[in-house]
Amino acid sequence: MSSQISALAIDARNPRRVADFWCAALGWNRTDEEDGLITIGPADGSWPTIDVVAVPESKTIKNRLHLDLRADGLPTRAELDRLLGLGAQRADVGQDADAPWVVLADPEGNEFCLLRRTVQEARAAG
Numbered sequence: 001m002s003s004q005i006s007a008l009a010i011d012a013r014n015p016r017r018v019a020d021f022w023c024a025a026l027g028w029n030r031t032d033e034e035d036g037l038i039t040i041g042p043a044d045g046s047w048p049t050i051d052v053v054a055v056p057e058s059k060t061i062k063n064r065l066h067l068d069l070r071a072d073g074l075p076t077r078a079e080l081d082r083l084l085g086l087g088a089q090r091a092d093v094g095q096d097a098d099a100p101w102v103v104l105a106d107p108e109g110n111e112f113c114l115l116r117r118t119v120q121e122a123r124a125a126g
Helices: 015-026 076-086 119-125
Strands: 007-012 029-034 037-041 049-054 067-069 101-105 111-115
Touching: 007 015, 015 029, 015 037, 015 049, 015 076, 076 101, 076 111
Parallel strands: 007 049, 067 111
Antiparallel strands: 029 037, 037 049, 101 111
């Protein structure tokens, strides 16, 4: 038997702001909230979830672990514009100009990538 991912954790000085960004980006909801911890996840209750945890310090270096997103149901460029409109920012982590992804950061600087192929294109490619 193997382990399964139950939750990912994101540290944040302002957990509500970061949780709200990821809820909007992923179409998820808040599922639990305690002192200094907000859990968000899919509406159907499936896993994994994301725990946004209050910490006193700001992010200072590049993430060692990050999320890769694919657009679902709309062109990648439209999803990029949507994420930027939600508060994401372009980030430079040394990626090549012709990389098949765009590096972004959430409102507190946590990097994530938007892959160029949509969910539908990736499924069709097999």
